[in-house]
Every structure is written in C-alpha cells, then in structure tokens.
Amino acid sequence: MGSSILTNFEEIASVLLFVIGMIDLLVQPNLVKKIIGLDIMDSAVYLFLAAKGYIAGRAAPIVTDGILDAAHYINPIPAGLVLTGIVVSVSVSAVMMALTICLYREYHTLNLDEIMMLLRRREADETLRLSGRNGEGTPS
Amino acid sequence: MSREDPRYAGSRWDKLARWRRGEYDPTAGRLELREPDFAPRDELQKLRKYAAQTERDDRYELGLDTRLRGFRRVYLAAAGLLAVFLAALLLVTVSWLPQFGDYTAPEHNEVARRYIEQGLEETGAVNIVAGMILDYRAFDTFGESCVLFIAVCCVLMLLRVDKEEDPHSMAAEDMSDRYFEPHREVILQMAARVLVPVSLVLGIYVVLNGHISPGGGFSGGAIIGTGLVLYLTAFGFERTGRFMNETTVKLLTVSALTFYCFAKSYSFYTGANHLSSFITPGVPGAILSGGLIVYLNICVGVVVACTMYCFYVMFRKGGF
Numbered sequence: 055m056g057s058s059i060l061t062n063f064e065e066i067a068s069v070l071l072f073v074i075g076m077i078d079l080l081v082q083p084n085l086v087k088k089i090i091g092l093d094i095m096d097s098a099v100y101l102f103l104a105a106k107g108y109i110a111g112r113a114a115p116i117v118t119d120g121i122l123d124a125a126h127y128i129n130p131i132p133a134g135l136v137l138t139g140i141v142v143s144v145s146v147s148a149v150m151m152a153l154t155i156c157l158y159r160e161y162h163t164l165n166l167d168e169i170m171m172l173l174r175r176r177e178a179d180e181t182l183r184l185s186g187r188n189g190e191g192t193p194s
Numbered sequence: 195m196s197r198e199d200p201r202y203a204g205s206r207w208d209k210l211a212r213w214r215r216g217e218y219d220p221t222a223g224r225l226e227l228r229e230p231d232f233a234p235r236d237e238l239q240k241l242r243k244y245a246a247q248t249e250r251d252d253r254y255e256l257g258l259d260t261r262l263r264g265f266r267r268v269y270l271a272a273a274g275l276l277a278v279f280l281a282a283l284l285l286v287t288v289s290w291l292p293q294f295g296d297y298t299a300p301e302h303n304e305v306a307r308r309y310i311e312q313g314l315e316e317t318g319a320v321n322i323v324a325g326m327i328l329d330y331r332a333f334d335t336f337g338e339s340c341v342l343f344i345a346v347c348c349v350l351m352l353l354r355v356d357k358e359e360d361p362h363s364m365a366a367e368d369m370s371d372r373y374f375e376p377h378r379e380v381i382l383q384m385a386a387r388v389l390v391p392v393s394l395v396l397g398i399y400v401v402l403n404g405h406i407s408p409g410g411g412f413s414g415g416a417i418i419g420t421g422l423v424l425y426l427t428a429f430g431f432e433r434t435g436r437f438m439n440e441t442t443v444k445l446l447t448v449s450a451l452t453f454y455c456f457a458k459s460y461s462f463y464t465g466a467n468h469l470s471s472f473i474t475p476g477v478p479g480a481i482l483s484g485g486l487i488v489y490l491n492i493c494v495g496v497v498v499a500c501t502m503y504c505f506y507v508m509f510r511k512g513g514f
Contacts, residue, residue, distance in 0.1 A: 055286060055289050056286070056289035056290035056291075057289070058288075058289055058290070058291060058292065058293045058294075059285070059288065059289035061293045061294055062288050062289070062291060062293065062294050063294070064294055065288040065291060065294065066285065066288055069281065069284040069285055069288055070281070072280075072284065073277050073280055073281040073284070076276075076277060076280065077273060077274075077277045080273040080276070080277075081270060081273050105294060106299075106301055107301075108294065108295050109295055109296070109297045109302060110294075110295030110296070110297070111295075112297075114408070115309075115310060115321075115322040115323055116320060116321050116322065116323075116407065116408065117314050117320045117321075117322065117478070122310070122311055122314060122315075123310075123311070124306070124307040124310045124311055125297075127310050127322065129301065129302050129306045130306060130309055130310065130322045130323045130326055131301075131305065131306050131309070131326070132301075133323045134323055134326050134327045134331065134334075137323075137327060137338075137412060138334065138338055140412070141338040141341060141342060141412065142338070142341055144342075144345075145341050145342055145344070145345030146345075148345050148348075148349055148505050149345055149348045149349060149352075151509065152348065152349045152352040152353050152508070152509070153352060155352070155353060155509070156352055156353075162244060167262065167266075171262070
C-alpha cells in the first residue's frame with residue numbers, strides 16, 4: 055500500500071464509483087439498468103481525469119490579466135480528454151438505448167435472462183416445427 | 195415465529211420465503227389489465243395482444259428453472275469476487291499515485307506547459323482548453339463530431355418507422371404519442387414560452403464565446419438542443435416540423451461537418467508547410483479572434499444541437 059491512500063480521496067471515490075458501475079453492469083438483468091451502470095463507470099473515469107488535472111491553489115486554464123505563466127493554471131489536457139469521453143459516452147448510450155427498444159419490441163421484456171430463455175424456447179419450437187412434429191409443441 | 199409452528203404455513207413470512215425461492219407468485223390469477231377508456235381501438239388491440247403474448251410465454255415459469263437459479267447464484271458470487279478484486283487492485287494503484295493537487299506529478303509535463311505558455315499567442319484563444327481542442331487537436335474534435343453523427347445515423351436506422359412501407363404504424367405512433375405523452379399542457383406551454391428563448395440565447399452566447407470564456411460548441415450545442423426539445427414537448431410536432439425536419443437536420447449537420455473538415459484541412463496544410471494563410475489569431479479577447487476557433491465552435495454547436503434534437507425525436511416517435 056502506498057502512502058497517498060489517505061490523501062487521494064477523489065481518486066478513491068472514482069474507483070468506488072467505477073466498481074459500483076461495474077457491479078451494476080454485471081448483476082442487473084434489466085437492460086436499462088445495465089446502461090445506467092455503464093454511464094456510472096463513465097462518470098467515474100471523468101472524475102478520475104478531472105482529479106488528475108487539478109493542481110492545488112491554481113486557476114482554471116483561462117488566461118486572466120494576461121498572465122501566461124504555466125505555474126498559474128491547472129493542466130488543460132485532462133479537460134479536453136473528458137470532453138472526448140463525454141461525447142463518446144452519449145453516443146454509446148443512445149445507440150444502446152435504441153437497441154434496447156428494438157429488443158423490447160421483439161420480446162416485450164427488458165430482462166436479459168428472460169430474453170435468453172424466450173430465444174432458446176423459440177429456437178426449440180422452430181426445430182420441433184422443422185422436424186415435422188408440430189402437433190405437440192406450442193407455436194410462439 | 196418458528197418454522198415448526200403450525201401457524202407458519204400460509205403466513206406472510208412463509209409466503210415471502212416461498213416467493214423468495216420462486217415457488218409462490220403473489221400475482222398469479224390476480225393480474226388485471228386495466229384498459230384506458232380513452233385509448234383508440236388500435237391501442238386496445240395492441241394491449242390485449244401484448245397481454246395474451248405475456249400469458250402464452252409464461253414468463254413466471256422462467257424463474258422456476260432450477261438450473262437458471264443455480265447459475266444465477268454462481269454468477270452473482272463470481273461477479274462479487276471480481277468486483278472486490280478489481281476494487282482492491284485499483285485502490286492499491288491509487289495509493290501509489292502522486293498526491294491529489296501535487297504540481298510535481300508527471301502528467302503536468304512540458305506538453306501542458308507549452309499549451310499554456312504559447313497557446314494564446316499561437317491560437318488566439320483566451321480559453322486554453324478551447325484553443326487546445328479546436329486548434330492543436332482539431333482533428334480529434336472532428337472525430338468526436340463524426341462519432342455523434344454516426345450515432346444519429348445508427349439510432350435513425352434502428353428506430354425509424356418507414357412511412358411508405360407502413361403508413362398505419364406511423365399514424366399509430368402519432369396517435370399513441372398524443373394519448374400517452376403530455377400534449378398541449380397549459381403550464382408547460384407557459385413555461386416553455388419563457389424558457390425556450392432564454393435557453394436558445396444562452397446556448398448561442400456559450401457557443402460564440404467558447405474561445406473567450408468557459409463553454410464552447412459542445413456545451414452550447416447541448417443547451418440549444420435542450421431548448422429545441424422543450425419547444426417540441428410543449429408545442430408538438432406541427433410547430434417544430436416547420437423549421438426542424440429531416441432535410442434541415444441532414445443539411446445542417448452535413449454542411450457543418452464538411453465546412454469543419456475543409457477549413458481545418460486548409461489551416462493544417464498551410465501551417466505544416468509554413469505557407470502564408472489568411473487565418474490570423476486576431477486580438478485576444480475579441481469576439482472575432484482566435485482564427486478558425488469561432489467558426490469551428492459554431493459547426494460543433496450545430497452538430498450537437500441537431501444530434502440532441504434528432505435523438506429525442508427518434509426515441510419519441512421514430513420519425514420526423
């Protein structure tokens with residue numbers, strides 16, 4: 055264990071948020087909640103980047119009073135990276151939501167386990183139908 | 195109450211425990227579908243079809259599959275273990291990072307120093323982040339705008355309701371939109387009358403001042419898009435369709451991206467080959483300074499506003 059565990063509260067918070075988002079993504083069977091988990095993970099990354107760009111006691115990187123000294127401003131690079139991340143996460147969320155809507159229209163559920171079971175059942179029905187024993191299986 | 199107690203069977207706790215094990219369904223036989231009395235016939239038929247489909251699928255049976263429950267238990271345990279392992283790994287890593295706010299950390303290197311010390315002179319932007327993302331790393335931002343455009347195209351492909359192929363479903367979507375969404379609400383309309391102009395003007399201000407103050411194309415475009423979405427929610431598609439339809443959105447987005455591409459290609463070409471260019475940084479702090487940054491901010495703002503509006507329209511109705 056390093057020495058800065060007691061001072062890096064922002065980084066610790068972002069790690070915990072990341073893990074919470076990942077648990078959400080893995081454990082929740084609901085597709086919308088999975089997307090929310092992914093967004094929580096994104097936010098954790100932004101918090102981490104913003105925390106890494108901060109320098110104690112310095113101003114935001116907007117030139118004020120004509121001071122052009124690097125010792126007066128915080129690091130501008132993580133801000134640009136966070137911007138890229140936000141745009142990509144918005145796009146990914148929108149596409150995932152659209153795919154979720156398509157799945158819901160097909161299966162009338164958002165539960166991934168149910169979707170898998172229904173898919174398997176439909177496949178089984180299809181095989182039954184193809185093998186010519188349609189009388190016993192219920193068509194779905 | 196102990197489990198041996200004769201009163202236990204059939205009690206609330208017993209039912210809860212059996213529900214937890216998946217043996218008891220409190221809704222079985224009691225599920226009632228309330229049909230909204232104001233919905234048109236098509237909607238009622240759709241609801242009935244959905245109810246029949248749910249019954250036929252026998253969703254509740256899925257939870258009784260013991261293999262699935264066993265798998266679920268193992269899966270939860272594995273996920274928990276993985277999460278604990280990852281948290282421990284990342285916490286140990288964080289503990290070795292430089293302290294929060296430390297100015298000697300290795301990421302505050304000569305790149306950041308150069309952006310701050312030379313940025314104003316080379317790009318003309320007072321906002322160093324704007325100068326960085328729209329001048330030094332402008333192709334990166336171009337890629338971001340293209341990612342947004344591609345996301346809009348994907349959502350369009352996935353959610354679009356085709357008018358020619360299926361005129362009924364388009365009309366049905368319109369009807370359900372009218373029955374299940376707020377429509378012509380007086381409070382909403384009054385609030386929108388006040389808020390829409392304010393948010394549009396604020397968005398334009400943030401876009402145009404992106405190189406002088408905090409803000410820029412992405413944040414300003416998001417504000418403009420929110421204003422448009424509020425206007426659409428309050429006044430319906432007939433009003434917004436007059437100026438924001440599919441052709442307008444396509445034209446605006448594609449022309450903004452094309453202008454961005456050509457303008458920045460010219461700037462990079464002349465800059466890299468040390469040719470003279472008519473783009474000058476200008477007087478720092480003026481509204482028309484910073485070379486191309488103002489125009490690129492406007493392009494990005496247009497793309498972002500159209501994207502937000504398009505997402506909302508697609509998710510709500512599946513077409514303009």
